Amino acid sequence: TIGDAISDMLVIEAILALKGLTVQQWDALYTDLPNRQLKVKVADRQVISTTDAERQVVKPPGLQEAINDLVKKYRLSRAFVRPSGTEDIVRVYAEADSQENTDSLAYEVSLAVFQLAGGIGERPQR
Numbered sequence: 001t002i003g004d005a006i007s008d009m010l011v012i013e014a015i016l017a018l019k020g021l022t023v024q025q026w027d028a029l030y031t032d033l034p035n036r037q038l039k040v041k042v043a044d045r046q047v048i049s050t051t052d053a054e055r056q057v058v059k060p061p062g063l064q065e066a067i068n069d070l071v072k073k074y075r076l077s078r079a080f081v082r083p084s085g086t087e088d089i090v091r092v093y094a095e096a097d098s099q100e101n102t103d104s105l106a107y108e109v110s111l112a113v114f115q116l117a118g119g120i121g122e123r124p125q126r
Contacts, residue, residue: 033076035095036106042090043118045083054082066112074101079109090117 016026042048049058057064063081071077077096084091090113094106103126110124 033095033097034099034102035093036099036102038092038094038106038110038124039084039089040092040110040113040117040119040124041121042083042088042113043120045088045090047117048081048083048090048113050082055080057081060116063112063116066116067109070105070108070112073108074105077101077105079105081109081113088120 012026016023047060048063050056051058057067067079067081071079074096077094079092079094081090081092083089092106092110092113094102094109096102096105107124107126113119114124
């Protein structure tokens with residue numbers, strides 16, 4: 001089922017029935033983590049290239065490795081960057097176990113983008 005909300009709902013109902021779960025039990029399986037989204041101004045957004053549904057940076061070299069190293073510093077964390085489709089900015093998404101850690105991770109990833117992807121203007125601030 002793709003794109004149709006009614007089909008999606010029916011598939012979920014079928015899966016829950018097969019698994020013997022209530023909607024409340026299913027909902028309890030997932031907990032939102034704090035997240036932060038930031039923008040970094042760059043000279044040319046095309047310097048960023050991604051793969052894997054925009055979850056992995058292919059270029060510039062070293063940026064994905066820097067993101068991976070930063071993510072390792074925080075519990076339950078992940079971070080992605082992607083170029084804007086319309087303006088010369090790079091969008092940064094981060095999440096972690098606490099809002100403080102999420103904000104720190106987003107800031108550090110923003111700095112890495114600024115340094116490795118041709119950031120312009122003011123450096124990202126906390």
